[in-house]
Amino acid sequence: MARVLLTGGAGYIASHTAVVLLERGHEVILLDDFSNAERDVPARLERLTGHNLPVIEADIRDSEAVSAALAAQPVAAVIHFAALKAVGESEADPLRYYDMNIIGTIRLLEAMQAGGVARIVFSSSATVYGQPDSSPIPEHAPTRVQNIYGRTKLVMEDLISDLARTGKLRAAANLRYFNPVGAHPSAMIGETPRGVPNNLMPYLTQVATGRRPCLNVFGTDYATPDGTGVRDYIHVMDLAEAHALALEHILAHDVALTVNLGTGIGISVLEMVQAFERATGRAIPLNISPRRPGDVASYYANPAMAERIFGWKARLNIEDMCRDAWRWEAAKAGINDV
Numbered sequence: 001m002a003r004v005l006l007t008g009g010a011g012y013i014a015s016h017t018a019v020v021l022l023e024r025g026h027e028v029i030l031l032d033d034f035s036n037a038e039r040d041v042p043a044r045l046e047r048l049t050g051h052n053l054p055v056i057e058a059d060i061r062d063s064e065a066v067s068a069a070l071a072a073q074p075v076a077a078v079i080h081f082a083a084l085k086a087v088g089e090s091e092a093d094p095l096r097y098y099d100m101n102i103i104g105t106i107r108l109l110e111a112m113q114a115g116g117v118a119r120i121v122f123s124s125s126a127t128v129y130g131q132p133d134s135s136p137i138p139e140h141a142p143t144r145v146q147n148i149y150g151r152t153k154l155v156m157e158d159l160i161s162d163l164a165r166t167g168k169l170r171a172a173a174n175l176r177y178f179n180p181v182g183a184h185p186s187a188m189i190g191e192t193p194r195g196v197p198n199n200l201m202p203y204l205t206q207v208a209t210g211r212r213p214c215l216n217v218f219g220t221d222y223a224t225p226d227g228t229g230v231r232d233y234i235h236v237m238d239l240a241e242a243h244a245l246a247l248e249h250i251l252a253h254d255v256a257l258t259v260n261l262g263t264g265i266g267i268s269v270l271e272m273v274q275a276f277e278r279a280t281g282r283a284i285p286l287n288i289s290p291r292r293p294g295d296v297a298s299y300y301a302n303p304a305m306a307e308r309i310f311g312w313k314a315r316l317n318i319e320d321m322c323r324d325a326w327r328w329e330a331a332k333a334g335i336n337d338v
């Protein structure tokens with residue numbers, strides 16, 4: 001059992017990972033600046049898990065604060081989630097993204113080195129593959145970043161891999177997520193995007209509550225079976241479990257890994273809408289719209305490496321994802337039909 005620091009610990013994926021880590025007997029410390037996380041997430045996590053959760057309110061670029069936290073409560077590893085993550089915003093303000101994501105990671109790695117913490121799990125993204133030649137995408141596929149956000153994720157991966165290669169880190173796992181969706185089945189934690197959601201699932205759930213009139217389907221003329229974009233959606237609880245297994249692997253082995261986390265199954269926008277309607281009994285009005293600039297027609301993971309190395313495989317299907325995403329959004333909206 002290990003004590004672990006989660007940067008961005010109150011965020012969407014980190015909060016679900018915290019639940020799984022606590023269930024598996026680990027001790028969790030959350031570090032967050034609450035710039036893109038709700039203040040009540042730690043309290044919700046405590047209610048959900050029955051565990052006490054230390055919270056450090058700090059920016060990862062604040063080496064002094066991070067060093068002080070690591071000195072006060074030494075940890076076996078860091079899981080590094082803290083980052084800015086909006087593609088459009090990254091193109092509008094590149095320096096802000098370089099500063100928070102890249103400089104932030106450097107500052108964090110410095111504080112870890114000073115505190116003798118030599119193991120890290122990093123929250124990367126399949127966005128580093130850009131426009132892939134084909135799917136399923138294996139980890140050795142070329143990386144072709146398409147935007148500033150993707151660039152920062154790739155640089156962060158490289159920083160971590162370099163430190164592992166030169167012996168400054170003993171173990172590291174870069175985890176490339178495909179499209180995380182859903183929420184904890186209790187509906188006590190989930191995703192809370194600020195403003196108009198960019199991503200499909202949070203938009204879909206807001207149409208279902210009546211907060212938005214219809215779902216804009218961005219493009220029906222792609223070279224995919226029904227013409228709409230195909231993605232590898234993965235339930236956030238499966239993703240959380242993968243983090244726990246990756247952590248346990250890097251605690252036991254001195255390795256540097258880059259691993260896809262996806263289901264290996266491609267789902268189109270229209271298939272997602274149908275699964276949502278089946279899982280929730282709610283009709284989703286559609287508005288067929290032009291393609292969204294920068295979108296890829298289709299991509300999904302080859303998830304074989306995660307199974308081989310961590311013994312992990314996604315277990316939850318698209319209806320589980322829709323049901324749990326809906327439970328969370330409905331609970332927030334005060335709708336009681338789930």
Ligand code: UD1
Pocket residue numbers: 087088125126127149178179180198199200201203215216217218219228229230231269292294295
């Ligand atoms: C986006 C980001 C990616 C990031 C990921 C996080 C872009 C170009 N990519 O991926 O870098 O890592 O989110 O999950 O922003 N769609 C609609 N209507 C909507 C929203 C989306 O039809 O209102 C379609 C899109 O065209 C796409 C699919 O749904 O085909 C998934 O979109 P989205 O959830 O935004 O994820 P990605 O674009 O794959």
